[in-house]
Amino acid sequence: MGEKEFLGVGLKKIFFGAKRERFVGKAQASLETLILFAVALVLIGSIAGLAFDQFNLYYAQQQQKIAFDTVNSLAREIDDAYFISPGTVKIVFIDFPESADFENSHISGRELLIRVNGTDVVATTKVDVVGAWARKGGGYNVFLRAMEGVVVISLQSLEFYPSNLSLSIPDGSSEDFNLFITNVGDYSTTYDYSLDLVDSLMDVSSVPDFGEDAITILSGETRGIALTFSCATRSAGQYFGSLVFSEDYNLSMPLNVTCVSGQEKLSIFPSNKVLYAESGDFNSDSVDVCNNSLNNYSSSNATITGDIAQHVFTSFSGSIQGNSCVRLDLNITASSSPETFSGTLTVNSGGFSDTTELSLVVS
Numbered sequence: 001m002g003e004k005e006f007l008g009v010g011l012k013k014i015f016f017g018a019k020r021e022r023f024v025g026k027a028q029a030s031l032e033t034l035i036l037f038a039v040a041l042v043l044i045g046s047i048a049g050l051a052f053d054q055f056n057l058y059y060a061q062q063q064q065k066i067a068f069d070t071v072n073s074l075a076r077e078i079d080d081a082y083f084i085s086p087g088t089v090k091i092v093f094i095d096f097p098e099s100a101d102f103e104n105s106h107i108s109g110r111e112l113l114i115r116v117n118g119t120d121v122v123a124t125t126k127v128d129v130v131g132a133w134a135r136k137g138g139g140y141n142v143f144l145r146a147m148e149g150v151v152v153i154s155l156q157s158l159e160f161y162p163s164n165l166s167l168s169i170p171d172g173s174s175e176d177f178n179l180f181i182t183n184v185g186d187y188s189t190t191y192d193y194s195l196d197l198v199d200s201l202m203d204v205s206s207v208p209d210f211g212e213d214a215i216t217i218l219s220g221e222t223r224g225i226a227l228t229f230s231c232a233t234r235s236a237g238q239y240f241g242s243l244v245f246s247e248d249y250n251l252s253m254p255l256n257v258t259c260v261s262g263q264e265k266l267s268i269f270p271s272n273k274v275l276y277a278e279s280g281d282f283n284s285d286s287v288d289v290c291n292n293s294l295n296n297y298s299s300s301n302a303t304i305t306g307d308i309a310q311h312v313f314t315s316f317s318g319s320i321q322g323n324s325c326v327r328l329d330l331n332i333t334a335s336s337s338p339e340t341f342s343g344t345l346t347v348n349s350g351g352f353s354d355t356t357e358l359s360l361v362v363s
Helices: 003-084
Strands: 089-096 100-108 111-116 119-124 129-130 138-147 148-156 158-161 165-170 174-183 188-198 202-207 215-217 222-231 237-246 250-260 267-268 272-277 282-290 303-307 324-333 339-349 352-362
Touching: 003 089, 003 111, 003 119, 003 138, 003 148, 089 119, 148 250, 165 174, 165 222, 174 215, 188 202, 202 250, 215 222, 222 250, 222 352, 267 339, 272 282, 282 339
Parallel strands: 129 148, 165 250, 272 352
Antiparallel strands: 089 138, 100 111, 111 119, 138 148, 158 174, 174 222, 188 215, 188 237, 202 222, 237 250, 267 282, 282 324, 303 339, 339 352
């Protein structure tokens, strides 16, 4: 090989060797760049995931704080309205958390509960509360109306007249009642209308019908609802329920109906008593005196008036236990000749009284 050829081969080796080294170096640098990029993506994803978790935690804590502030501020306003006086009305703005589980949140008795992300946030009041939460989150004006023994919560500007559906009805009878509703808000509203009542011994019918007719009330308009309350026979007792108006939230009007027993608290049986005796004889008979209440009666006495009082005598000063009867003896001293006498027996006990008509037939 000549000197020139040898020199050419050497230059080629040097040239191509350097080129190969530069290629390998570039490939290695690219690989390192890819690795660094992948590591960076992993770090960014981890940081983003951590940030997202922190955001969710922060959001959940904020929602729980909103619920906590809502139930506690509302409980204070409810107690304040009640202790001012019955008839007090307050308007309070409150914020319901967006993530609240309203299906499992409630207002019951003296408990205000909002469930947020599986956690129950609770506040208690010093008085019974009637009403319901909204069905979605956001800010609402809440109307608080203090009544006798209860505060009513409503989320819409409706006014009721009368403000209290509290009636006493004799058992086995019915009573008609007109309820008037005024929309004092700025917008017309349409409500589904239903009755929440658990006891079948007291019934309520309505025009418009429950569950069938929606009620639309224009702004400034007053609508009337005709109600009929019916107490079944032997239904004495107190019954509670509510009229429910549903839109985006429930508005409840509480019912308190007392079915009054048709039976007197103190009764003499029978209500008319005929006594018989032979001329000149001494005889006796009796009536029953019944306490129809749950309380024990004392300080009892009995008197007989009319011309029969010359021949029939009684003495009664004992007590009568609740839901029980005692026998009242009537001692008879018959006249010497056949005759008929009449009069009235009056019994007093426990602040109550009853009478029965007496007749004495002497033969």
